[in-house]
Amino acid sequence: MKLNQLFYSIITLLVLLMSCAGSKIDKVLEQGNVLQENFKTTIPFTYVSGWIVLEVEIQGKAHNFILDTGSSNLITKEFAEELNSKVLGAEDIEDINDTANSTEYTRLSNIKIGNVDFKNTIAGIVDLNKITEIGCVKIDGFIGSNLMRRAVWDFDFQNQLITIANDESKLDIPSETIDSKMYIGTAGIPAVTVKINGQKVLNNTVDFGNGGTNLLRGDYFVKQRDANLITRYVRGTQKAFGGFGRTQDKTFYQTNIDELKIGNHTVNNIHARVKSGAGNNLGLAFFKNYRVILNWNKKKLRLIEITKAGNDSYKSYGFSTLFENEGIYVNRIVEMSSASQFLKQEDKIVRIDDTSYANITEEDYCGFYRDGYDNGTDTVSITVTREGKEFTFQLIKTELL
Template sequence: MKLTRVFIYLITIILISSCSVNKAAKYLKEGETAEENYKVTLPFEIRNGYIIVQANIKNKDYNFILDTGTPSLVSKKLAEKLNLKIIDSVKASDVFNQKQANKYTKIEKVKIGTLDFVDTVALINDFNSIPMWSSLNIDGFIGANLMQHAIWDIDFGKKQITITDNESKLNLPKEIIENKLFIGVAGVPSIACKMNGKKVWNFTVDFGYNGGIVMPFTEFEKQIENGQILDFKKFKTYATVGIYGGQDVKRESYKGTINDIEFGNTTLKNEKVYSEQYLGKRLGSAFFSNYRVILNWNSKKIKLIETNLE
């Protein structure tokens, strides 16, 4: 039987007490841009399927993963180097539901391109102690709680990002795919779509996952039983990596093709999907890599432009 290795990143705030969660959620709403009426464009690179951008903190550049599926994070090493002040802590869990206390800090200014994001709250995490993450040579994650304060135009074809406060400044074509965003804790966005006619809620828009479309495991098996998915393979997955490390527990997994995915105002045909026991549903960077993606937290819209239509 075929075994495959899948690398996953996900961190979410979990309930410890109403006080700690409410306090963390309040902190993660904070922040803004120092500028108004702006449009900034910068390049990015791809490492192992992850978007890497440079962010300047205290006049020095650092490498960050752009990750819509998590709050912002800085490495323990970087937090010590910058002498960042701890403001509180909260327990957070990774993809395996492993829980650890994470201290968090407030960064006075994070410069991305020529744009200053001020008063950004970030968790402090020793993720570089995990070989998979240390091999990427990153200093942190630019998360949804920072990104929610601007409009982001991520062009995978040109490998560039444009950040603005007014969508009319973007040169958008008439042919566009559009869907509604649902905004969760720390600004993490999700969408709903129909898969072979069945509505599925809360697909995380997760640029911190380097795979494609992850479909709920139970729904995948149900559609197989109903004869809606005919093109699929079943196998075992192992050594998935979360923020706190990996687990060598084998899980049942599927790869298959969904005939119709209704994504907002468009129906996508014959999309490849993945499904694994206990892995949450999400849309990762491999799915978005064929598009120019506009994320607008104010209008609560995600827009996709096929790169071959521009």
């Protein structure tokens, strides 16, 4: 089992150029067009640490970008320097932790994806590589919804193919689909309305940048918990990640939702996480069960069921890690788990089973983050240092939900 599957540790950036009402950035983000009038192209993509990574062409060179419908276009500071990007202005950006920063933005004259040329779209310039887990992916930026809104996007997650077309008529779509109205927010970021346990829940971001579990906003969780509509959950604490780094400890919950309805389609027993500062969010854990067509022009999300979503369980050792100060440290701890009985946040991990992590480089951590440490069993031996002393514990993977 990969580390991201085991700990749901994929980082949901949800970074976008946020603005106050009437701010000029709303209009700036609408800039851009497609050079071709009639087009259709199919491109492959890969999954890297849970993210969708695709190759694009900029200034005649190939570059790897993460595709994230929950974000606007972003490029790294290093790539902006390579392009000699002209800064058009600066605007407050807010990440998933409600951490704001004044961030510059630029115009990308052309991004070629397959045989389609996206012209003059806006991108924020963000120091993405300061988050180690993103730096591990070796990308130059994010393709976001302010670019994607110029076309129809058809995702075949099973075969790892994306088809981009100017019109749905160019796609082979079955007569029976699951349809939902798509609401378009700032930067073209799409959202849908769903029903959770019979109650309408607005503004569920369609977020392909979330390679982990779905997110439920805290106030919705509390309301449903108090009404006994949500009865199964476990609590934990962690340092959260956003576009501007990590926060101090925040409480989160893992829960199973009995019923989620999107359009006329019902999914039972679907897993979700409740995180401070996070909105409602459907990620790849849900959408990978479908062929997905996003049509910004018609404001429509279409799903073709491939596998059955839901019937989720949450089985975990109950901890996750982060890389800081040339070491691997315990980050997330889930109550009621095996880890909660033995580990403490900020324990330094020096050994897992027979592998030493006492002296580890950032490149070494990238391999650890990518591959995890599946030993084929539901037990793991972990050695940590705490206040100058070394401790070894045997952890058991436990079904918590």
